[in-house]
Structures are given as C-alpha cells and as structure tokens.
Amino acid sequence: MFESNADLLHMLSGTGPVVLFVLVVLVLFSLLSWAIIFLKAGTIGKALSESRDFLDYFFDVASIDKVFGESENYSNGSLARVFRAGYIEYRALSDRKEDRLAEERIARAIRREANAESKRLSRYVSFLATVGNTAPFIGLFGTVWGIMHSFQSIGLTQSASLATVAPGIAEALVATAAGLAAAIPSVIAYNFFSRQIDTIERDLDDFSGEYLKSFLNELR
Amino acid sequence: MNGRHAGNREGGRFAVAFLVSVVLHLALVALAFLGQHLSGAAPPDPRIIDVSLVTLPGPGSPEPEEPAGPEAPVIEPEPVETVSPPEPVKKKPPKKVAEKPRKNVAGEKKKKEPIDNRLKELREKVGQEPRDDLRRALARLQEKVKQGPPSDLYKRTGPGAGTYGAPMTPYEEYLVRIAGIIQRNWSFTPRLIRAGTVVEAYVALTIQPGGSVSNVTFDRKSVSEYFNDTVLKAIEKSSPLPPVPEEVRRREALRIGLVFTPQGIE
Structure with a gap:
C-alpha cells in the first residue's frame, strides 16, 4: 500500500547532497514566503478596509476632535494613523497662533507618518520578489547538478538505456519543481501586494492635504 | 516605546504566520502522500510490450502440431x-x-x-x-x-547440488574459482531492473587451456538487455581466467555454462 510513498521518499533520499541542500533552501524560501504572504494579507487587507471606513467617517463628521476619538477604532488603517499623527502635532501647536510655522510642522508630521506607514506596509514584500526571481534558478541549479551526476553514473554503468538515465533525471527534476512551487505563489503575491500598497500610498498622498486643511481650519 | 511595542507585535504576528506556513506545508506533504495512498498506491504502470523471439506456427514453423486437413x-x-x-x-x-x-x-x-x-x-x-x-x-x-537449464553445461554435481557434504571435484573447484573471479568483475545495479521480473541468463563460454575466454554465447538471454550487457562485460573483463588445471582438462578447451542471476552466479 505504501509502496509509492516509499518510492517518493526513496527518490528524495537517493538525491546527492547538493540537490538535497538546494531542496532544503527552497523549502525554507517557501516557508518564509508563505509566512510573509499570510502576514501581509492580514496587514494590508486591514489597512485598506479600515482606511476606507475611516475616510467615510472623516467626511461625515465636522469636528476633528470627534474624528480623532473615533480613529482609535481604526488602529490598523493607514489613513487613520496619518490623521492621528497630524492631530497630535496640531494639539501640541494649538497654544501657538503662528499659522505659517504650525502648517509646516503639521505637514511634516503627516508626511513622516505617511512614509512610516508606507515602509511598514512594504516591509518583507521585497523578499517575495527575491524568492520569485531566484527560486527557479536555484532549482535549476539543483537539476543541472543532479543531471551531471546522472550522466556520470551512466558512464560508470556504461549503459545509456532509459532505465539507467530516467531515475537520476527524475530525482534531479524534483529541484526544479520545488523551485517553481516556491516561486509561483511568491510572484503572484508580490504583484498583488504591490498593487494594494500603491493604492494605499496614493490615498495617503491624496488625503494628506485634506487633513492639513482641516487642522488649519480648526486653528483659525 | 510605541515603536518597540509595534515591532514586538509584528514579530509575534510574523511568528504566528510562520507557524501557519509550516503547518500548511506539512499538510500539503501529508496530502500528497495521502493522495497517492488513496488513489491506489502506485500509479498504473505504463503498457510495456515485451518482444521475444518466439516462432509462431506458420509456414516456417518447425512442427505443425495439428493435422490441418481442411486448412x-x-x-x-x-x-x-x-x-x-x-x-x-x-x-x-x-x-x-x-x-x-x-x-x-x-x-x-x-x-x-x-x-x-x-x-x-x-x-x-x-x-x-x-x-x-x-x-x-x-x-x-x-x-x-x-x-530448466537449456543444456548439460548447467548441470552441477558435488556440494550444493544434492550430494550434501561430498568433497568438490577439481572441475567444480575450478568452476567456483572462475565464478568468483567473474563475480568480482561483474558490476550491475539491481535497482535498474524492473521489480517483479525474473532475470536469469544462461551463458556458455569456452576456456582455452591458457585461460583465455572465447566463444561466449547466451544459451538463454534474460529479459533485461542491461543485465545481459553487464554479464558480457564481466566475462570480457575477467579474461584471461586462470589456466585450466590438467586434471580438469579433458580435451583442448573447456566449455562451461554459468547461470547469472541478480543474486549472483550459479
């Protein structure tokens, strides 16, 4: 019953140390890339949905104090975070009535938070691109190495029959398969997350001005 | 402080995500094994057509068994x-x-x-x-x-062939000696032979008094060409064999038969 399972394990155990090392690296790549995919799916998804909800609330309510109070509920939303940074700066300046200086400082605080938010969202995402680009080549390296050894053994057995050639090549091709299995989800996830991060960054650029305007109106 | 807290929180999240990833990979591997197991263990073997040289009754057949009256x-x-x-x-x-x-x-x-x-x-x-x-x-x-064996060359007497405990004749001693030499020069990987097939090659060879091997023929070939090749190579590599002892030498050259199986030479 378990003959085929044993065959699969046997095939893996029959690979050389280099191919085995390549396989271990690829499995590690796959584990990390999937961990990042899960992490970012949660982070970016929440950032997007909470930002949308926060924006709806922001345009519905006139008082920025109320908006600030409500923003506590959108702790993962990027737009809410930027608003909070601007509001804190605005509060610190509310005693001073020097408009020009206040505008500059609030704008700087908003920009800084927007940058931090952009960095937070895109952290680890570049690793997905790295896996997507390198994993197939690493797998290919393992395959080439395995096939080299396979041909060597053909030379030793002095027989080029399919029975001699096929097992070695099958073992070697496992590395390419593993490389592709690691790379494909990484590339798909990288493209998806990149687009979503772009959307959030555009929103941050667009609404930073709106926030600044609302704070300045309150100051005057 | 907030930044450190946020960093810790993200580290924790990453650890959870990594754990989920590990579980997912393990589940995938388990599913692959289980899938193979459920889908009837091994994948079906591809159709193999063995072509053997069998003479079918016909115009060239040696013995028409049935009187083909109306035929x-x-x-x-x-x-x-x-x-x-x-x-x-x-x-x-x-x-x-x-x-x-x-x-x-x-x-x-x-x-x-x-x-x-x-x-x-x-x-x-x-x-x-x-x-x-x-x-x-x-x-x-x-x-x-x-x-059984295709000719008398493969019939054995002495120890291991019925008369248990009897001393070996010089001929048998010589046979064992040369079988050992050929065995040492014989290299083949049993993994390359399809599981479940009976592989057996009956090889007859002539040993000149000096030990050189000639006239190597297959009395019965095995189904595996690879196996047959390795057998031939082993015999070629073993030549010249030790000279034929005088007590064994009946005529000028000695014709012997060896049976090659994956387990060794009989």
Missing part, C-alpha cells in the same frame, strides 16, 4: 506459381505480371461466388487461427521455462 488449401497461391505465361509479360508492363495470372486463372476457372466463399473461409481462419497459435506459443514457452 490445406491455404497454400493456394499455387495457381500463381503455375500460371506464368510469358505472353502477358510481353504485352503488358512487368509490374502487372504477378497480378495478371491470378486474374486470368480466377476468370477462367472460378467465378465471383467461389472467390467470395474462399474469402469468407479465409476470414474465418484468420479469426480463429491466431488464438490457437498464441496458445501453442504460450504452451511452448511454459514448457521451456519448466524444462
């Missing part, structure tokens, strides 16, 4: 041979020479109806005969397998 007319191309008038050859191009006599004979002696009847008979025979032929061929093969 005799099968050898009816006779008219083709008999009717070879040179005249049509002159009149028409040589390509049609073979066809024309048939037409002529058929046209003169037989009409369409007899031809149809004959065709029917032939079709019936074609439908029936192959089965009998195959059965006969199979039976012959089975007999061949039951027969």
